[in-house]
Amino acid sequence: MEKFVSEQFPIIVSSVSKSYTTGKTVVKALDNISFEVEKGSLFGLIGPDGAGKTTLFRILTSLLLFDTGRAWVDGFDVITGYKEIRKRIGYMPGRFSLYTDLTVQENLNFFASIFETTIEENYDLIKGIYAQIEPFKNRRAGKLSGGMKQKLALSCALIHRPSVLFLDEPTTGVDAVSRKEFWDMLQALKNEGITILVSTPYMDEANLCDKVALIQAGRILGINTPQHITQSFAKTIYRVKNGNMHALLQEARHWDFTEQVYPFGEYHHVVIRQGSPEPQFPAGIDAGKIHPGIEDVFIDLMRNNEQ
Amino acid sequence: MNNKVIIVEKLTKIFNGFTAVDGISFEVEKGEIFGFLGANGAGKTTAMKMLCGLSMPTSGKAIIAGFDVYRENESIKKNIGYMSQKFSLYEDLTIKENIRFYAGIYGIEPKVIKTKTALLIEQLSLEKEANMLVKQLPLGWKQKLAFSVAIFHDPQIVFLDEPTGGVDPITRRDFWNMIYEAAAKGITVFVTTHYMDEAEYCDRVSIMVDGQIDAMDTPGNLKRLFQAESMDHVFLQIARKAKRAE
Numbered sequence: 161m162e163k164f165v166s167e168q169f170p171i172i173v174s175s176v177s178k179s180y181t182t183g184k185t186v187v188k189a190l191d192n193i194s195f196e197v198e199k200g201s202l203f204g205l206i207g208p209d210g211a212g213k214t215t216l217f218r219i220l221t222s223l224l225l226f227d228t229g230r231a232w233v234d235g236f237d238v239i240t241g242y243k244e245i246r247k248r249i250g251y252m253p254g255r256f257s258l259y260t261d262l263t264v265q266e267n268l269n270f271f272a273s274i275f276e277t278t279i280e281e282n283y284d285l286i287k288g289i290y291a292q293i294e295p296f297k298n299r300r301a302g303k304l305s306g307g308m309k310q311k312l313a314l315s316c317a318l319i320h321r322p323s324v325l326f327l328d329e330p331t332t333g334v335d336a337v338s339r340k341e342f343w344d345m346l347q348a349l350k351n352e353g354i355t356i357l358v359s360t361p362y363m364d365e366a367n368l369c370d371k372v373a374l375i376q377a378g379r380i381l382g383i384n385t386p387q388h389i390t391q392s393f394a395k396t397i398y399r400v401k402n403g404n405m406h407a408l409l410q411e412a413r414h415w416d417f418t419e420q421v422y423p424f425g426e427y428h429h430v431v432i433r434q435g436s437p438e439p440q441f442p443a444g445i446d447a448g449k450i451h452p453g454i455e456d457v458f459i460d461l462m463r464n465n466e467q
Numbered sequence: 468m469n470n471k472v473i474i475v476e477k478l479t480k481i482f483n484g485f486t487a488v489d490g491i492s493f494e495v496e497k498g499e500i501f502g503f504l505g506a507n508g509a510g511k512t513t514a515m516k517m518l519c520g521l522s523m524p525t526s527g528k529a530i531i532a533g534f535d536v537y538r539e540n541e542s543i544k545k546n547i548g549y550m551s552q553k554f555s556l557y558e559d560l561t562i563k564e565n566i567r568f569y570a571g572i573y574g575i576e577p578k579v580i581k582t583k584t585a586l587l588i589e590q591l592s593l594e595k596e597a598n599m600l601v602k603q604l605p606l607g608w609k610q611k612l613a614f615s616v617a618i619f620h621d622p623q624i625v626f627l628d629e630p631t632g633g634v635d636p637i638t639r640r641d642f643w644n645m646i647y648e649a650a651a652k653g654i655t656v657f658v659t660t661h662y663m664d665e666a667e668y669c670d671r672v673s674i675m676v677d678g679q680i681d682a683m684d685t686p687g688n689l690k691r692l693f694q695a696e697s698m699d700h701v702f703l704q705i706a707r708k709a710k711r712a713e
Contacts, residue, residue: 185603208635209606306507333552333632335506335661336699337706361633362662376635406647422640425664425697426686459636 167235170324170355171197171220176229178215189215190226191378197357197371202350204369205359206454212378213359214254217328220357221251234323247275250322252313254329260302264293264312267301268319275320282321285352289345290315307338314345325349327358331365343368363455374458381461386454393452395419395434395460399427400447408445415439422459429456470497472623472655473518478527480513487513489678490527495671497623500646500656502666505675506706511659512628514675518657519626520544532623545573548617548654551628555613558602562593565601566616573620587615607638611645618649625649627658631665643668663699674702677711 178190190212197203205213218224220233222242231238234248258267268290272279283290293311296304301312310330317325327346331339343365350356358369366372366386373383382389402408409428412421417436421428429450432439441447473495480488488510495501505511516522518531520540529536532546556565563584570580588597591611601609610630618625627646631639643665650656658669666672666686673683682689682705686698695701 182603208638209633211635329633333507333629333661335706336663336702337506337709339661340703361635363636422637423643423668425667426690455636462635462637 168199169196170199170234171195171203171357172232173216173220174230176216176219176226176231178212178219178224178226188378190219192229193375193378193380194229195373195380195383197355199355200350200353201370202346202356202358202368204366204372205357205375206361206363206366206372206458207359207375208361210377211375213375214328217251217253217326217357217359221249221326222246247320248323250317250320250325252317252325252327252330254332256309256313258301258309258313258316261300263298263300264304265297267312268316271316272319277320279319282319285321285349286315286318288348289318306334310334310338310342318349323355325354325356327356329359329361331360331362339365363453363458366454372454374454374461376458376462376465379465381465382457389457390452390454393457393460395452396432397450397452397456398430398432398439398441398447399424399450400430400441400445401427402445411442415441420459420463424455431456431460471495472497472532473501473657474528474530475518476528478514478517478529479525480510480517480522481525486678488517488524491675491678491680493673493680493683495624495655495657497655498650498653499671500650500658500669502669502672503657503659503675504666504672504702505659506709508711509675509706509709510678511675515626515628515657515659519547519549545620546623548620548622548625549628550613550617550625550630552610552630552632555609556601556616559600561598561600562588562604562612563597565612566619569616570619575620583619587619591615607634607641610634610638611642614642614645614649618654622654624655624657627656629659629661631660631662639665663697663702666698666702672698674705676705676709681705681708 174194176190176193180187180189193216207213215224219226220231220238222238222245233245236244238245262270268279289311293308296308301309304312331342346356346358369386371385374381400408400412409421409423412418412428412430417432417439418430419433420431471494476492477490478488479490491514503511517524517536518529520536520543524536531543534542536543560568566584567580588594596604614630631642634642646656660666669686671683671685673680689701693701693704695704
């Protein structure tokens with residue numbers, strides 16, 4: 161059954177929990193997590209630091225044991241089939257983990273030889289990414305800029321042509337332009353048939369995934385296509401602005417129809433209390449109804465989860 | 468003129484023939500929230516190090532909190548606060564111990580530290596956690612606490628280097644609320660971020676490209692100038708001009 165299921169779903173996580181104990185306190189890093197990722201799709205784990213994203217990556221890449229539940233990657237149980245899994249996956253951890261004293265090319269050669277392949281054999285897969293850093297192939301990895309390190313790490317994770325790719329926060333601390341370029345690269349890899357699990361704390365990147373799980377404090381708050389998550393949001397949101405945004409924020413908290421109000425770039429977003437009549441805004445305020453974004457949904461789910 | 472707490476003229480830093488910061492000039496007023504944006508490798512970190520008195524410029528002028536970066540860098544350090552995403556508090560000290568440690572470094576009287584600490588812990592509603600180790604706090608709380616510690620000695624300017632990276636969306640907004648409160652008290656805020664919605668919360672922003680300041684204005688004016696609907700679009704238009712291979 162597992163083999164059958166795996167052909168459609170290269171990643172299956174079923175009721176996985178994991179706790180860490182530090183001193184007297186027990187922290188539930190993952191609390192009964194379940195989801196599956198469809199073959200050839202780009203699945204995003206969207207959540208802040210401490211949500212449990214890295215723990216989940218370490219479990220799925222067979223580097224960490226968990227307390228309860230089961231998980232399969234590419235048809236193999238992550239515990240009993242770890243040797244097989246390690247051959248078939250590519251993993252780019254959140255922290256730069258290549259050899260800083262080796263050159264760009266030496267790092268890539270090293271990873272290729274570990275997986276008993278060569279750069280030439282799979283060059284076509286990494287070409288689009290590696291070509292950008294190839295002019296610096298004799299530079300030590302430690303001397304590369306952040307953006308180039310990221311491209312090298314991705315090339316190394318891909319050199320053995322994995323069927324499943326795990327990317328833990330590849331765009332954290334990366335500027336808006338490089339982030340956009342990175343997501344373009346992921347689209348291209350997806351088109352090669354590689355299944356990708358990627359995590360990010362940037363809510364706006366959710367829209368670039370086929371499906372996302374919103375994750376916070378070890379729990380999945382919601383899971384679906386980004387379009388479905390935002391379209392099925394039941395509450396109404398208006399954006400408001402005027403000449404004094406700070407005062408407006410205080411004022412808006414006291415309106416009868418306000419359930420929540422929070423800054424959102426140029427505007428404040430006002431979540432309308434359910435059952436309120438059409439809101440009437442005071443004069444001088446530029447107000448308009450908007451479609452909620454992933455971040456609006458995440459904020460709402462977080463608040464309801466806390467209560 | 469006294470209201471200008473940062474005055475920078477043609478500030479330049481050259482490393483082994485590479486011009487990391489290329490003649491930047493700007494001024495920041497007391498109580499202003501100034502966003503310092505730019506792509507990775509544009510020269511932001513190098514520029515910030517010079518402004519904090521940690522790195523000697525190659526040429527140009529910088530007066531920070533009334534002190535010259537060349538001759539009075541020790542005085543600069545006493546009059547500024549600094550916080551980054553990476554540099555946080557000591558994980559194995561309690562909240563109270565961290566505050567006492569940093570306040571002590573800035574030479575605040577033990578009596579004053581005691582009263583101010585009590586007040587701060589009350590403001591942050593951390594009474595229950597005050598004697599807990601910092602590593603037991605969630606990230607969002609650590610960042611809020613780190614900010615409070617960075618301004619504990621009432622600096623004229625606080626430098627924030629990506630303070631909200633990886634923080635959840637609610638805490639990110641709480642954090643900005645704290646920034647507004649600090650600015651309202653007259654502390655000048657100099658902040659870098661990769662969240663373009665946060666650029667909108669700044670009074671003014673500058674955008675660095677290849678070591679130079681390519682644009683500087685209020686978010687509203689920049690959007691009009693670039694005919695962009697958001698700061699994200701402004702940033703993309705400007706940062707794409709970069710020629711430097713990082």
